[in-house]
Structure formats: C-alpha cells, structure tokens
Amino acid sequence: MTRPTRRRYRLLAPLVYLAALILLLEEWLWDTGTRIGAVIARWPPVRQLDARIRALPPYWALCAFALPAVLLFPVKLLALIAIANGHAVTGVAVIVLAKIGGAAAVTRLYSLTLPSLLTLAWFARWHGAFMAFKDKWIGALKGTLAYQRSSRAALALRDRLRRAFKAFRRRAPGGRHSMRATRILRRFVAMWRARRR
Template identity: 55%
Template sequence: MKRSRTLRNRLLSPLVYLAALILLFEDWLWDLGLRPVRLVAAWPPLNALERRVAALPPYGALCVFVLPAVLLLPVKILALLAITSGHPFSGVAVTILAKIGGATLVARLYILTRPKLVTLAWFAHWHGKFMDWKNVWVGRLKASAAFRRVSMVSAMLRASARRALARLRPHGIGERHASRPVRMLRRLIAIWRARHR
C-alpha cells in the first residue's frame, strides 16, 4: 500500500509542478493584461465603448464575452498550420501573442460583463459551481510542497530581475540631466494628464 502510494506520488509530482507553473503563469498573464488595459481604458473612445459593453443586456453581454474565443480560434489554427509547415518560430510567436492578447481581452470583458452575466440563472449556477471547484483545486495546489517551491523560485527570479533593472537605471538623473526628447515627452504627458482630469 505504502509502496503504491509512493509510486503514485512520484508519477504525479511532475504534473503538480506543471500545474503550479501554469497557475502562476495564468495569474501573471491576468495581472500583466489588466495593467495596460486600465491605462488604455482612460482613452475616451475606449471608455465610451466599455460603458456600452457594461450597459448591454445579459445575452448581449454573453455574446461579447464569448467573442474573443471565437475570433482567436482561426488565429490559433493558422499558428498551428505555420508550425506544421516549417515555420515553428512564427507559429509559436503568434500562439503566445494570441494567448496574451486573448487573456487580456477576456479578463477585461469578464470584469465588464460579469454583473449582467450572473443575472442569467444558468450562468450564475455554473459560474458558482466552477468557482467553487476552482477554489478547491487551487487551494489544494497552493497547499502542496511543489507549489511552494515553484512560488519561492518564481519570487527569487522576480527579485533578481528587479535588482538587475534597478542597476541598469541611472540614479540621480533629474529633469535637468534628462535628454531633450525625454523632457519633451514628460511635458506632453503632464499636459495631457492635466487636460483629462
């Protein structure tokens, strides 16, 4: 009994590490995608579009929420065709860009459409079940030693990347010592922000 449990743990261990990496990657993609979208959402035409999406009726919101998956499916198929026809770099690059772009768009649309979607009884039922299931499995995964190890390595890598970037940045360079294009860009940004407050 103990031997079969040890064997099972050894066989499942790589899958747990893989699941931990995927979960961390998905969290990173979600955060990475929402930051620039929040900045771009301040742009008046996009802001107006988001208000229109938020005002849609429930089934209209569902159509908009499902739209990125439908639109990205042909892109992913073309990326697979590129890989199989001898263009692996292009195919993988398109797949990664589609994944990041799709995750960004779905994250924003989820935030905008969720209040209307949960008014649909069937959606609220299955959404609740899915979130409960996800929370149970994510909780189990986060409690595992594999996830703690992967999280620790990920945190160490992020910290070393921040230190490396901090070393690359010039310290003590103020407005007077910045190049002329940088000063002009800063002024334009300040003027734009002042007008849009």
C-alpha cells in the first residue's frame, strides 16, 4: 500500500465504519420489521386488509407503499422539536419507535404491493436498477474490514444482552413461576373472551 493510498484509507475509514454501522442498523430494522409484520398479520382484520392491499391497482399500491413515510414525517419532526426543547429522552424514544414501526409497515407493504408495482414498466426498470446498485455497494461494504469488525462487535453485543436478559429473568422475583403465572393469566383471558362471544 503506497503512502497516498494509506492516507486516503485513514481519512475514509471513519466513514466506512459509519456506513457499516448504518447498514447493520438498517438490516436489524428490516428483520425486526418483518417479524413484527408477520405477528400482526396473524390478526384476522389485518389479514383482510392485506388481501385488499394485494388487490390494489398499481398506482393505488404506490400510494399505499408511500403512506408510512408521509405519515411518519410529522411524528419525527415533532420528536426533533421535543429534543430541541430539552426532552431528549422522549424525542429519541419517539424516533426509535417511529423507525421500528415504519420499518414494520414498509416491509409489510413492500411485500404486499411489489407484484402490483412491478406491472408498471417504469417502476420495474427503476426497481431493477436500484436493486442492482444496492447489491453492488452493499456487497463491497460487506467485504470491508470495517463491516466485518462492526458485525462481530454487534453480534458480541447481542449475545451479551441476551445473556444479561436471561440472567435477569432467572434472578427476578418469581423467575419461572412468574412466567407460569403469565401463561395461566393468558389462558384465563382467552377463556373469558370465548364466553363473552
């Protein structure tokens, strides 16, 4: 490695680490959003709504796909105003919840509207070009040492958090008994709802 190349690498290294962290966060949000969407989709009214969204014509499907971004923009703006007025914890919590909720909505709407959207020639062309561009750059980023280090650090952090959560549950008052009590309470609520029907 020549001296100018080393210098350029040192200058760009923080940006590559930042891009790696953003990519890891986006992947986590997409996976979390997909799981949340799958859980919500089990609810019968949501299943009916999913069927209606799948049946939308292409331009209506495009409007439905853009809806979460439009609806969440004012929420994020209000969160930024809250942060600016000294309510940092509340503002950050709202942004994080909006990001997770938005990811859940976008992943669900993407899977529901994509077949309809791909019938639009211009959308199919731009979608294909964007996916090829994204795959190329994400592949290049995943090949960097910065991404591999960040990914290992994120996995280690996740494992530590899981172990800490398991240890907390074992030490919590009631431990397994409280989990058993929760299951009994859920069964009671289900039986009570069944009787009311």
